[in-house]
Amino acid sequence: MKTRTVPTGQSKWYKTQLLLKNNTIKLFIPDTRKFNKRNLEQMIRSYGMIYIKPERGTYGNGVIRAEQGEHRGFTYQYEETIRHFDTFEAFHSSLAKKTGRRSYLIQKGIHLLKHNGRRFDIRVMVQLSPKGVWEATGIIGRLGHPRKIVTNYHSGGKPTAIEKLLSTHLTSMQLAQLTGELNRLGTRIAAQMQKTFPRHRQFGVDVGLDRTLKPWIIEVNMNPDPYIFNQLKDKSMYRRVMRYRRFYLKQ
């Protein structure tokens, strides 16, 4: 007997497959595959740097960053530990031991922009407005802890205004342009996700910017934390996010 799989917003693999169905969104998704020996070898050799993460992880837990060294060797980092390996075999078997029987994904690594030597990415909050249209209601940067490879708040990341993080990389006109682009991408993603999750009212999109300032979708969160916006001095985004939230929580 065939069992029907219920759509689950917990699986990063499942959510990635949903987004890949949209040809515009697809352009912003880094190559993502299941963790296995073959994919590991192909991806580390073609991208040089990859992220390995639990299919159903949260808060940056269990995320690993791996690189191929200049001379054949390999390294990976998780939390604050870095390990080196001379051969692909040793590298793979250490990772396989770490991942165990749990399902992990491998994603092309994005060389995230830095601010004062710390990596950052961007969270775009998208919510259904009281009028019933998708709106990007908040946008905030997340500045990673200097010794960590993830930017999550629960892993020591610091919510920071994007103006502060991007002012050294962009002019204010370019920043306005990029913000507009991210807002459009966010609402497009929400509309695509809504096809499978019709009752869902909010999504949080994690976006990484590479050195060319191209945005890459790192993941889409089903239950984004609204309180990170309260960390900004300017409370206007926080108030809007909470106002929209109150509206749909009432329904």
Ligand SMILES: Nc1ncnc2c1ncn2[C@@H]1O[C@H](COP(=O)(O)OP(=O)(O)O)[C@@H](O)[C@H]1O
């Ligand atoms: N492909 C990637 N390239 C660069 N950084 C990444 C990549 N994937 C994850 N990260 C970093 O790790 C963090 C956590 O990964 P994410 O996929 O969002 O999992 P989680 O559900 O644990 O938040 C991201 O916010 C980002 O800082």
Ligand SMILES: [Mg+2]
């Ligand atoms: Mg995340």
